[in-house]
Amino acid sequence: MTDRAADDRPRAFATKGAPQIRIFRLGNVLGMISLMRREALREYRWFGMAVVGPAIQAILFAAVFTLAAGDALARTGVDFMAFIGAGLVISAVMQRGLETTGYSLMFDKLESDGLNDVLSAPLNTLEILTAYLVNGIVVSLIIGIGIWLCLFLFGLGLPQHPLATLFFMALAAGIFSLGGIIGAVFSAKWDSFAGKETFIVAPVLFLSGTFFPITAVPDGLWRTIFQANPIYYLVDGFRWAALGYGDTDPLTSAGIGLVVFAIVLAVAARLLSTGYRIKP
Amino acid sequence: MTDIIRHSRPGASRLGPRSYGRVNWIGWRSLYLKEVRRFLNVATQTVAAPVVTTLLFLAIFTLALGHAVEVVRGVPFAVFLAPGLIVMAMAQNAFANTSSSLVISKVQGNIVDVLMPPINALEMVTAYALAGATRGVVVGFTTGLCMWIFVPFQISDWGLVLFHGVCASMMLSLIGIIGGIWADKFDHMAAITNFVITPFSFLSGTFYSIERLPEPFHTIAYFNPFFYMIDGFRHGVIGSGDAPYWLGIVVMLGIDTVLGLIAWRMVASGYKLKN
Structure with a gap:
């Protein structure tokens, strides 16, 4: 047995050539795909x-919104179910984005040694982040679309601007996926x-306007606080894309969303590259 | 060995079988306190978190519907909503307490620590159920207090409020025991929460008066025990309800007794607990 193993080894090397250092030119694509597959x-x-x-x-x-106020809201003339429906979809997308990356990282940190596998693999910070991010966005989009289909029953129609809808969903999912990574890094x-x-x-x-228009909030301090919430703009942009109306200019919303995305990306990258609380 | 113990400790001469009367009070008390300390130990998650969630619900529904629905049953919408949300939080937390405790014990295997000691089925069920109900009441009281800051409501009948608060917590606590014994995995528990607890607590009149329901759902609502717990509790707060108050009391006492008997039979027979 040992003889054969000893015999095999040099032959295997002979066929494959001497072990050599792998060089990654355009990033470790294979590694990223492997990590994405593991996450998926x-x-x-x-x-x-x-x-x-x-x-x-x-x-x-x-159902509860319809039962509690269906007829009263019908009188106000706004298609309230569509309004709520859009809010439900985007909030589910955000929540899922956070949980996908957050739970995965927490699990790796606490329950298994999986985090070491990720950190010791030849992947740099950006590659790790990309893998987690892509998975978080894909999963969230699937959930969001699934909920959208369920809400067809309640009168949520097809999106007005399909590409913009996908863009805002992906942006929201991305921000919250990165948020999940940041949250998990900080959580012991x-x-x-x-x-x-x-x-x-x-x-x-x-409180970002997922279920009510900003006009429902009393004018003054409260409304200012609500408007200072960057997520409000994401929700509003998504609602414009899905339903065709919003409080803010969609380009402004997209701009604010992208800025927030850049900030959380920078924070997550910084945390991972310094190894704060995850590397010994 | 026994000699050493006997001589080295004062009072050790009383070593031997311990005897207790009809009820093992020490055992019961230990199990109850263990269960209460289990949730108090992580009070941020078990008490403060439901308070925040419930306040968020109040904010969402008041902001979303407040302008459309101004008055329900003669009180402002927020005042109508508050007691429903409080009892919903109580119910969900009482359920979470017993069910999570049992499922975790079963999965981790330390359920034997509860099954081995001389605690009989009735003592075990009452200790678990009361601890769950304790969490429900603690959550309800805290949530009510915090909510009162935003929506100053008056309580018209404390007796009814306390009765329904305790009975509702007890009911869900017992459902949690039954569910926790039945469930083999966390997935099963998630399924019960998703398919039973959440739909029932949402659709049993927390957010609307069941008068609004079209037939046949209006009649069906009267066969839903969750409806009586929410309606009775709200009756105690705002002074009027959809069902007569005596019916609520009878139904709650009945359902608690039936659930208690089921849970007791399950533990006594060792269903999914002993092999």
């Missing part, structure tokens, strides 16, 4: 609940990540 497979294991949960939640919200335990979700993300997300 991990997501796939939980996919049933990941889709069903938010979908049921969205349908329940839609599952509890602390869940805490950030409940106490920071949920208020920012749900």
Whole structure:
């Protein structure tokens, strides 16, 4: 047995040539694809609940809004269900973006040694981030489109500007995927990540005009606070793309969204490259 | 060995089988306190988080619907909403307490620590159920207090509020025990939450008066125990409800008894707990 192993080894080297250093020219594409595949497979294991949960939640919200105020809202003349529907889709996209990357990283940090596999592989910060980001965006878009289909039942029509809709969905998913990475880096335990979700993300997300127009907020200090929330512009831009109306100019919304994206990207890249709390 | 222990510790001569009366109070108390400390230990997640979530719900629904629906049952929409949201938070947290505790114990295997000691099925069920109900009541009280800052509501009947608060927490706590025993994995628990608990707590009149429901859903609502818990609790706060108040009391007592018996039978027979 040992003899054969000893015999095989030189022969294997002989056929393949001497081991050599791999050189990556345009980034380690193979490595990125491997990491993306790992992330996608991990997501796939939980996919049933990941889709069903938010979908049921969205349908329940839609049903409750219709039952609580359907006729009264019909009198106001605005297609309220479409308004709410768009808010439900984009908030599910954002939440999923955060959870996809955040949970994955938390799991690697706490439950397995998976993080070492990622950090010790020949991938640089940008490659790692790209892999996580692409996976986060793809998963969130699938969830968002799934919920959109469910909400057809409640009168949410096809998007007015399909490409812009995809753009705003992807931008929102991207921002929150990076947010998930940042949150996971800072969280020492599952509890602390869940805490950030409940106490920071949920208020920012749900008070960003997902379910009500900014005009419903009393004028003055409160409205200023609401308008200072960058997520508000993302939601508004998405609503313009989906339904054709919004409070702010869509280009301004897109601009603000891209700036926020650049900031979170920079922060996430900085955290990963310095290895803050993830490298010994 | 026994000699050493006996001589080295004062009072150790009382070593031997411990005896207790009809009820193992020490065991019961230990299990109850273990369950209560389990959630108090992470109070940020188990008490503060539901408060924030519930306040967000209040903000969303008041801002989204406040201008369209001004008055429900003679009170402002926010005041109508507040008791419904409070009891919903109580219910969800009571459920989460018992179900998560049992599923985690089963998955991790330390459920034997509860099954081995001389605690009988009734003691085990009551300890778990009361601890879950305790979390419900703690969450309800905290949420109510925080909500009152934003929506100053008056309580018209404290007796009814307390009765329904405790009974609602108890009901979901027992459902949590039954669900926790039945579930083999966290997925099963997520399925119960997604398909049973959330739909029932959303569609049982938290956000609207069931008078608004078209037939046959209006009649169906009267067969939904979740409706009685929300309606009864709200009745205690705003002073009027969709169902007569005595019916709510009867239904809640009945359902708690039935669920308690089911949970007790499950534990006593060892279903999915002992093999």
